[in-house]
Amino acid sequence: MTQQGTFSTTDDFVLDVTRIREQVRQKMDDGPVTGTYGRESDRVIGVLNDVVATEVVCWLRYTRHAISASGIDRAQVSAEFTEHAREEMDHALRAAERIGQLGGDPDFDPARLAERSHTDYTTPPANDLDAMLRDNLEAERIVISTYQEIIRWLGDGDPTTRRLMESILEEEEEHADDLVDLLGL
Numbered sequence: 001m002t003q004q005g006t007f008s009t010t011d012d013f014v015l016d017v018t019r020i021r022e023q024v025r026q027k028m029d030d031g032p033v034t035g036t037y038g039r040e041s042d043r044v045i046g047v048l049n050d051v052v053a054t055e056v057v058c059w060l061r062y063t064r065h066a067i068s069a070s071g072i073d074r075a076q077v078s079a080e081f082t083e084h085a086r087e088e089m090d091h092a093l094r095a096a097e098r099i100g101q102l103g104g105d106p107d108f109d110p111a112r113l114a115e116r117s118h119t120d121y122t123t124p125p126a127n128d129l130d131a132m133l134r135d136n137l138e139a140e141r142i143v144i145s146t147y148q149e150i151i152r153w154l155g156d157g158d159p160t161t162r163r164l165m166e167s168i169l170e171e172e173e174e175h176a177d178d179l180v181d182l183l184g185l
């Protein structure tokens with residue numbers, strides 16, 4: 001008994017399992033990257049390496065600010081910076097892990113981190129908590145924009161990398177919100 005002919009002409013989805021089984025056997029050493037992967041994996045690896053650099057620079061900036069912060073509100077601000085720093089490092093590691101899955105090598109070379117990062121490393125005076133909070137808010141707003149662009153570019157071509165970037169983006173938006181609260185904006 002066949003259901004053919006009962007679907008509308010726009011719903012012509014046919015899963016060609018035979019062809020897919022043939023294709024995946026050709027390049028077994030590509031691991032999870034198969035013929036149905038919808039982006040150039042080298043481009044995605046390059047974009048993810050810039051994300052790694054960005055996250056490491058964000059970790060460095062938050063860590064520096066957390067340690068050097070001084071003044072009456074030091075404890076609260078420093079605790080927030082420390083928590084954000086830990087999450088930025090986690091983002092770097094998750095992006096690096098995905099680069100490995102795509103057959104690339106994560107680039108942690110300190111000589112190139114600053115030039116590849118979307119955000120800047122800054123060192124406001126230790127007693128200027130307001131400048132620290134504003135620098136970090138600016139950085140968070142930059143990555144919110146650049147990660148949104150990356151997510152739109154990935155589209156349906158690489159759903160796993162897109163979900164990773166969406167999950168990181170969600171935390172960057174929480175970071176920006178935390179900083180706005182501390183700034184009293």
Ligand SMILES: [Fe+2]
Binds near residue numbers: 087172
């Ligand atoms: Fe991050």
Ligand SMILES: [Fe+2]
Binds near residue numbers: 140175
């Ligand atoms: Fe962040």
